[in-house]
Structure formats: C-alpha cells, structure tokens
Amino acid sequence: MKIVIAGAGSIGCYCGSLLAAAGHGVTLLGRARVLEPIRTQGLTVTDFSGLHHRAGAGLLNLSEDPACLDGADLIIVTVKSVATAEMAALIAIHAPLGTAVLSLQNGMENARTLRTALPDRDVRAGMVPFNVVPTDVATYHRATSGEIVIEHGPGELARHLTTPEFPVTESDRIEAVQWGKLVINLNNALNALSGLTLQNQLLDRNWRRLMADQMAEALRVLKAAGIEVASTTPLPAWMTPHILRLPTPLFSRIAARMLTIDPSARTSMAYDLLAGRPTEIESLQGEIIKLGHEHAIKTPINSRISQLIQQVPRTPLTVDQITP
Structure with a gap:
C-alpha cells in the first residue's frame, strides 16, 4: 500500500518505520525539525521488549508538502487534536476520494472532525494503547x-497492516474501546504533574489512589451519559480503580501486566509539558468535564487536574497539592 503518515511525530514515526519495513510505500508528512534528522541518518525505533529497527532514509519518503497526500491508498492521521481540522482540510484538497483515512489519535473528537470534513x-x-517517546535524534x-485496534470496515485493512512487530485488530465497538483508552489516558496529566516515571508512579499507593479516584469519577460520568466503556487492559474498566487502591505488594502481583x-x-x-508544547488536556479531562456538565455530575478531580496542567507548573507536584 501507499501510506502517508499525516503528522510525523512520535507515534507517526514509530508506525511509519514498521509499516515501511513490512514493504509498504510510506511517506512521512511532517515538520522539518523532525524530518531533517531522518533524512540525514535514517529512522530508528526501539521498544521495551528489545526491538531495534533502523529504516534507512531511502526506505521512507519525507515531505513537508501536503501535496504528497495525492496518490495515497491510506492516510494515517497522527497529528495532535488541535491540528485535526487543518489536516482534514488538506486531505480534502489533495487526496483522492478513494483514499481511506485512519485516525490514530487520542480523544473522541478527531474521527468525528475528519468525518465531518x-x-x-x-x-x-x-486506538493506540502504547506510548512512544523520542530518546535521541531520529x-x-x-x-x-498493547495492540492497535481500528474500526471495522471494508477491505480487511487490519490484516493488510498487521505484521509480527505491528499487530492490528478491528472492532465493531470502536467508540467503547476509545472511551476505555481515554479513561486510562486520564493518567497522562497526573504523570506529567508528578515528575515521576510511570513505573514509579504505579508503585506509589498514594498516586494510585488519586489515579483511582479520577478514573472512578470519569466512569460515573460515562455511566450517567449511557456510554459503553470497553477495557483496554486485562482488567474490566469498573474493576481497575479497586485494583489501583490495593496495597502495593498485592497490586504488583495482580496487575503485573500493567507494569x-x-x-x-x-x-x-x-x-509536551516539559517542552512547552500544547497538551491534549481538552481531549482527555476536557471530555469528562464537558459530559459532567451535560449530565449534572460534578467532576472536581478532573477539573482540578485540567486547571493545573493549563497553568504549566514549573516543578513537580505532590498528591496533596493536586487533590481538590
């Protein structure tokens, strides 16, 4: 397939590299600050299990020009939520009508924005369950x-994209899957405020209790709104807050896969917070706060965390400083 990654950031570069290794013709559409180092030294991706793959610059097409969208069989959108509408407009101008568009973005509004445009x-x-971070140049x-899940549709798209290093499955309950991911991703902001690694945060019972309280608040809002939530972890969504509150030795045994x-x-x-870039807080806590208003459910924890992120704290905060 001819695939354009529309928004070559961390997720886009990771996915693009492995799709190119599988034989697809991949173009990374992005900013010069990301593409120039790849152009000179290739693109390297690694993972926690020992994967180490380098795609030479010749294996990937690199472009800052949205005209590269012309001729794509598939466009994978990986831009931040604030840039989705702009990318949708560029796709409308440059991409043929037969081109499929896949959103691999956080939040619930991105696919809706793309469909509207x-x-x-x-x-x-x-839904992308894992996180990818830059560790060096390119x-x-x-x-x-975790494994990527995409919305079910014609053409067996997941099968065409899947490789041993890049498994993709399809679901006819994609919104429930996305809501499940959003509930888990509410911890993104807590982790950013804590200054801790994810592992150290999960091994601290005080932080886990705050994570659990935030998640429980969100689940109450979603239940009031009649929204189905499909778990993206080995645990049912409703059980996760209870597991998080357990003493650390017991939590570590039960939730080994979470670690x-x-x-x-x-x-x-x-x-993003460290680099002074815009965050996706409105696509995460913002969604819960908005639904809470609509259904008269108070959201003090999500509101407090959203407020703190938007203040861009200069130093890590403690649990007591965050708890409303």
Missing part, C-alpha cells in the same frame, strides 16, 4: 505494551 470517504477511528522508543513498561517511561503529556 470528509463525508464521502472511508474514515475510521483507531530515534523513537515504544515504552509500554509491563520501560522503567524510564513517562507519558507523552509529560514530554
């Missing part, structure tokens, strides 16, 4: 586990 195209939502590291992460891993929002 591209009403005559095969637009599908997707080097991206997958730090957590299958690189010891140095932090969330993407933590890196």
Whole structure:
C-alpha cells in the first residue's frame, strides 16, 4: 500500500518505520525539525521488549508538502487534536476520494472532525494503547505494551497492516474501546504533574489512589451519559480503580501486566509539558468535564487536574497539592 503518515511525530514515526519495513510505500508528512534528522541518518525505533529497527532514509519518503497526500491508498492521521481540522482540510484538497483515512489519535473528537470534513470517504477511528517517546535524534522508543485496534470496515485493512512487530485488530465497538483508552489516558496529566516515571508512579499507593479516584469519577460520568466503556487492559474498566487502591505488594502481583513498561517511561503529556508544547488536556479531562456538565455530575478531580496542567507548573507536584 501507499501510506502517508499525516503528522510525523512520535507515534507517526514509530508506525511509519514498521509499516515501511513490512514493504509498504510510506511517506512521512511532517515538520522539518523532525524530518531533517531522518533524512540525514535514517529512522530508528526501539521498544521495551528489545526491538531495534533502523529504516534507512531511502526506505521512507519525507515531505513537508501536503501535496504528497495525492496518490495515497491510506492516510494515517497522527497529528495532535488541535491540528485535526487543518489536516482534514488538506486531505480534502489533495487526496483522492478513494483514499481511506485512519485516525490514530487520542480523544473522541478527531474521527468525528475528519468525518465531518470528509463525508464521502472511508474514515475510521483507531486506538493506540502504547506510548512512544523520542530518546535521541531520529530515534523513537515504544515504552509500554498493547495492540492497535481500528474500526471495522471494508477491505480487511487490519490484516493488510498487521505484521509480527505491528499487530492490528478491528472492532465493531470502536467508540467503547476509545472511551476505555481515554479513561486510562486520564493518567497522562497526573504523570506529567508528578515528575515521576510511570513505573514509579504505579508503585506509589498514594498516586494510585488519586489515579483511582479520577478514573472512578470519569466512569460515573460515562455511566450517567449511557456510554459503553470497553477495557483496554486485562482488567474490566469498573474493576481497575479497586485494583489501583490495593496495597502495593498485592497490586504488583495482580496487575503485573500493567507494569509491563520501560522503567524510564513517562507519558507523552509529560514530554509536551516539559517542552512547552500544547497538551491534549481538552481531549482527555476536557471530555469528562464537558459530559459532567451535560449530565449534572460534578467532576472536581478532573477539573482540578485540567486547571493545573493549563497553568504549566514549573516543578513537580505532590498528591496533596493536586487533590481538590
């Protein structure tokens, strides 16, 4: 397939490298600051299980020009939520009507935004359960586990994309899957505020209790809204807050797969906050706060965390400083 990765950031570069290794013709559409190092030294991706793959510059097409969207069989959108509408407009201008569009973005609104702007195209939502972080120039590291899930549709798209190193499955309950991911991703902001690695945060019972309280608050809102939540972890969504509150030795045994992460891993929002980049707080806590207002359910924890992230704290915060 001819695939354009629309938004060559951490997730886009990771996915693009492995899709190119599988034989697809991959173009990375992105900014010069990301593409220039790849152009000179290739693209390296690694993961927590020992994967180490380098795609030479000749294996990938690199472009800052959205005209590269012309001729694509598939466009995988990986831009931040704030840039989705702009990317949708570029796809409408440059890409043929027969081109499929797949959103591999956080939040619930991105696929809807793409569908609204591209009403005559095969637009599908997707869910990426793992995080990818830059570790060196033109080097991206997958730090957590999980498999990509995409919306079911014609053409067996998941089968065409799947490789042993890049498994993809399809679901006819993609919104429930996305909501499950969103509930888990509420911890992105907590991790960013904590200054801790994900592993150290999960091994601290005080942080886990705050994670559990935030998750329980979100689940109450989603239940009131009649929204189905499909778990993206080995545990049912409703059980996860209870497991998080357990004493650490018991939690570590029961939730061993939740701890299958690189010891140095932090969330993407933590890196965005450190770099002074816009965060996706409105696509995460913002969704819960909005639904809470609509259904008269108070959301003090999510509201407090959203407020703190938008203040861009200069130093890590403690649990007591965050708890409303």
